[in-house]
Amino acid sequence: xxxxxxHTAPPRVHQNRGPTVKPTIVLVHGAFAESASWNGVIxxxxxxxxxxxxxxxxxxxxxxxxAAVADLLAGIKGPIVLAGHSYGGAVITNAxxxxxxxxxLVYVAGLAPDTGETTPDLLGKYPGxxxxxxxxxxxxxxxxxxxxxxxxxxxxxxCADLSAERAAxxxxxxxxxxxxxxxxxxGEPAWATIASWFIYPELDLAIPAQxxxxxxxxxxxxxxxEVPGASHALPASQPEAVTxxxxxxxxSI
Numbered sequence: 647x648x649x650x651x652x653h654t655a656p657p658r659v660h661q662n663r664g665p666t667v668k669p670t671i672v673l674v675h676g677a678f679a680e681s682a683s684w685n686g687v688i689x690x691x692x693x694x695x696x697x698x699x700x701x702x703x704x705x706x707x708x709x710x711x712x713a714a715v716a717d718l719l720a721g722i723k724g725p726i727v728l729a730g731h732s733y734g735g736a737v738i739t740n741a742x743x744x745x746x747x748x749x750x751l752v753y754v755a756g757l758a759p760d761t762g763e764t765t766p767d768l769l770g771k772y773p774g775x776x777x778x779x780x781x782x783x784x785x786x787x788x789x790x791x792x793x794x795x796x797x798x799x800x801x802x803x804x805c806a807d808l809s810a811e812r813a814a815x816x817x818x819x820x821x822x823x824x825x826x827x828x829x830x831x832x833g834e835p836a837w838a839t840i841a842s843w844f845i846y847p848e849l850d851l852a853i854p855a856q857x858x859x860x861x862x863x864x865x866x867x868x869x870x871x872e873v874p875g876a877s878h879a880l881p882a883s884q885p886e887a888v889t890x891x892x893x894x895x896x897x898s899i
Contacts (some may be wrong), residue, residue: 672701678804681700736832752845752891772857777852
């Protein structure tokens with residue numbers, strides 16, 4: 647990994663804090679994925695002795711999703727490191743607001759909207775995203791629709807650095823998100839008051855790399871790392887890099 651200034655990224659953090667309470671690490675998945683997309687990261691975090699919770703993101707609307715995660719966070723005692731992947735970044739941006747136990751926000755190929763911004767606002771800010779050309783909608787009785795990635799495009803445009811076999815499994819198991827979640831404006835961002843860290847893939851076809859750099863700069867991120875050759879499915883395809891970065895954030899609080 648290299649940071650955006652070209653320096654070597656932080657090495658694996660071996661935590662030995664004695665009696666100091668380690669933060670709980672909460673992971674929030676995004677669209678077209680599920681909590682199991684964090685499994686590789688969870689295994690590595692468990693090896694360091696951290697308590698880890700992979701939240702179930704409803705993917706119904708930004709308000710609903712943020713409220714569900716906020717309720718989960720409210721039941722956790724002690725410091726929290728909150729990480730969000732993809733659309734899960736927008737969820738943590740809203741869920742973390744006014745929770746003083748959250749000490750770090752980690753955006754893992756994650757969206758970090760500002761007040762009033764929608765997901766399409768950020769996705770269209772810079773060229774390079776192709777995933778949107780390979781989505782299809784399933785209409786629902788309430789007038790909204792669930793959005794999926796076409797399975798035959800999932801590997802190339804969502805997780806190109808996973809094996810074809812793994813990509814086929816993930817494509818079949820993908821969870822859709824609702825058009826209400828896609829189009830709802832974000833509220834006041836938690837990254838304005840909580841320290842943030844950004845790790846993103848070089849070859850993301852869902853969210854352009856320049857968008858991540860823009861969001862990280864705007865949020866005055868503590869650290870920004872680009873993972874060479876990586877796809878949008880960063881937690882699944884690059885669990886070591888993601889784990890190291892989360893531990894770097896956890897060690898900094």
